[in-house]
Amino acid sequence: MIRDESTLNVIVGTVAQFVKERLIPIEMEVSENNHIPAEIIAEIGDLGLFGLTIPEEYGGLDLTIEEETRVYMELCYTSPVFRSLISSNVGPGAKVIVNDGTSSQKERYLPLIASGEKILAYALNEHGIGSNPGNMMTNACRVGDNYVINGTKSFVTNAPNAGLVMVFARTDAEACGTSGISAFLIETGTPGMNIGKPEKKMGNWGSHVSDVIFTDCRVSASALIGGLEGVGFETAMACRNRSSIIIAAAAVAASNRIIDDTVRYSLERKQFGQAIAEFQMIQSLLAYSKTESYAAKCMTLDAANKFDDGNDTNMVAASCKYFATEMVGTVVDRAVQIFGGYGYIRESSVERFYRDVRLLRLCDGTSQTQKQLVVQSIFAA
Numbered sequence: 001m002i003r004d005e006s007t008l009n010v011i012v013g014t015v016a017q018f019v020k021e022r023l024i025p026i027e028m029e030v031s032e033n034n035h036i037p038a039e040i041i042a043e044i045g046d047l048g049l050f051g052l053t054i055p056e057e058y059g060g061l062d063l064t065i066e067e068e069t070r071v072y073m074e075l076c077y078t079s080p081v082f083r084s085l086i087s088s089n090v091g092p093g094a095k096v097i098v099n100d101g102t103s104s105q106k107e108r109y110l111p112l113i114a115s116g117e118k119i120l121a122y123a124l125n126e127h128g129i130g131s132n133p134g135n136m137m138t139n140a141c142r143v144g145d146n147y148v149i150n151g152t153k154s155f156v157t158n159a160p161n162a163g164l165v166m167v168f169a170r171t172d173a174e175a176c177g178t179s180g181i182s183a184f185l186i187e188t189g190t191p192g193m194n195i196g197k198p199e200k201k202m203g204n205w206g207s208h209v210s211d212v213i214f215t216d217c218r219v220s221a222s223a224l225i226g227g228l229e230g231v232g233f234e235t236a237m238a239c240r241n242r243s244s245i246i247i248a249a250a251a252v253a254a255s256n257r258i259i260d261d262t263v264r265y266s267l268e269r270k271q272f273g274q275a276i277a278e279f280q281m282i283q284s285l286l287a288y289s290k291t292e293s294y295a296a297k298c299m300t301l302d303a304a305n306k307f308d309d310g311n312d313t314n315m316v317a318a319s320c321k322y323f324a325t326e327m328v329g330t331v332v333d334r335a336v337q338i339f340g341g342y343g344y345i346r347e348s349s350v351e352r353f354y355r356d357v358r359l360l361r362l363c364d365g366t367s368q369t370q371k372q373l374v375v376q377s378i379f380a381a
Contacts, residue, residue: 008067016074018047023078030081030206031352044086044116049075051114052090054098058110065242066304069249073297076253080356083250084157084207088120089113091246092239093166096183100226100235105185109164118163123153123212124236131369133168133233134177138214140169140184145221147171147184149192149214160198160208162188167212168236171229183225183232192217203355241303241313243364244321248300251324251360254353255293255331261349262286262335265342282338289331296324315377322370325360332357 002008022043030036044050052068054060063071068090076083088094094113097105112118129135138151149169159165165186172180186193196211221227225235263286266277276282299320307313335350336343343350361367 002066002070003064008070011061011067012070012074014047015049015071016077018043019074019078023082027079027349027352028347030079032205034205034208036081036085036206041085041116044082048114050086050089050116052086054090054094054110054114058106059114060110064304065245065307066301069245069300069304072246072249073253073256076250077257079206079352080250080254080359081204081206084204085119086116088122088158088166089116091122092236092243093120093122095239095242096166096225096235097185099238100183100228100231101185102222102225102227104222105225109185113164119158119161121156121159121162121165121212123156123159123165123167125153125155127152127154127211131366133181133236136168136170136178136181138167138169139173140171140182142171142221143218146218147221147224149184149186149217149219151214152196153212153214155199155209156212157207157209159195159210159212162195164188165193165212166225167214168232169214175230178233180230181232182229183235184219184223185225186217186219186223190217190219202358203352204359240365241307241317244317244370245300245303245307245313247360247364248296248303248320248324251328251357252293252297252300254357254360255289255296255324255328258328258332258335258350258353259286259289259293262289262338265339276338285334285338289334292327293331296320296327299323315374318365318370318373318377321365322367322374325357326367328357329361 022040026040048061051060052063052071055062097110113120124133126136126138138153140147140149151169153167165188167184167186168181169184170180171182192215194213196213198208198210201209266282267275269276303313303316303320306316332350332354336354339348339350342348345351
């Protein structure tokens, strides 16, 4: 749902210009140094990108999902590392607080999250549980007016740089599956909470991921999101479809960048006395990529529109996330093939994207999980 087309166009245009002038030129530097410069993070905050989905009363832009999707289709034309930086501040982390936080939690934390003063990390996963949070082992025991948390959360994006961590833990040891899981918002530096060593990843260098370890970490009961036990999993799942649509938008944007870089290269690269863009085999690969990217874009915008209209989006969100993330993997594979040996060299943008976009088929639910959700929707109809 687009509420004000002219205002949105200004936002989208500003983001597109920022991507072109500030982010694309430093992609290689960020990747090589595994670090986003502080001045760039500050500029991202000044543009309001940490607060895209946060209500205006707390300093955010309060975009609808369709508006947010349009912004992401410009922001993610550059390296995915910049999306990862803001992912929890605008994604499920922030939305959990917006949807279910207490008034004091919203007033205290949302302005800090919207400005980027606090980077939020979202700690749901654990080693060994995969797509089955019902096996969660991290626990939080009530002791008077406090909770004592023990356990280890894994693959937590932005944990090494976070000021806040949203952690999901089992508060009812007797409850089956996901029914006894609660959510807490904890400031980093709290005694008993330690951030693990950053993982050495395949790609997305500059975005840091690590374990978060809780050892008798004592927090006030006021850290319990919404002040209610046992609803943490439902709170998280309420944000699932929105996250899937945004990941799909990121995949569409990345595919457009990859296609544009490949077209540019194919026009410059000469073979047998002519640009390789003139070869029908190259044209065929590009045609497939452009068609599939366009299809993913249409699916994603349709899902966003349905989400804003209040429709059940379980099937369409899973479908577009699955299709778009698989699509960008295929598109970048074709791009490397067109670049040939140059596509295998670190200085090539498609080599970096080849590694970076692989994550999109894993995060926020693997492709196999998305297909299962589609199947569930089919049989539930």
